[in-house]
Amino acid sequence: DGGITQSPKYLFRKEGQNVTLSCEQNLNHDAMYWYRQDPGQGLRLIYYSQIVNDFQKGDIAEGYSVSREKKESFPLTVTSAQKNPTAFYLCASSMGGSSGANVLTFGAGSRLTVL
């Protein structure tokens, strides 16, 4: 079945540690995205990539880093510079392009808790 796989589902981090969240898709989508979701707030865009080896900062990129070495994979690293990393992280993909409806397919999410 085609879809997006995020791992791990739950992750605990000590302050000062970097952690990496995995996102893999087999939909042959060109574009991939990372969002952060906090209670009572809309999804906020962290980073996005429209093509392999290229990515752009979203609205809240500080304290995060990404890579896009393969079309299928878009891992997110939450660095120790992120002041409030406890949140639900969602990876998404779409067919991409510079126009159009850009419907997103989401993964099941990763919940990060800082101890």
Added chain:
Amino acid sequence: SQKIEQNSEALNIQEGKTATLTCNYTNYSPAYLQWYRQDPGRGPVFLLLIRENEKEKRKERLKVTFDTTLKQSLFHITASQPADSATYLCALVRDYKLSFGAGTTVTVRA
């Protein structure tokens, strides 16, 4: 700055009734508006989209309207069922970028 507001209160309705959710926006001219469903602890799932030049769209028991003059979209779930209980998110699209509202949580009582 852009602002997207959905019903601030959670919606509790009786099975069989129609749930109506609102999505209002300011300082934005979306080309498309999308609605997603999100279950607890899961990622959102796409439901419907409507273009700026469309007034209404239907899919089974779901209906979406889009009024670019009022800057508002209404999302209706007719003949609601307990299985419709979830959080519903609206998303505005311009130049392929999506901006999401915070969502409205709907609970359908049997």
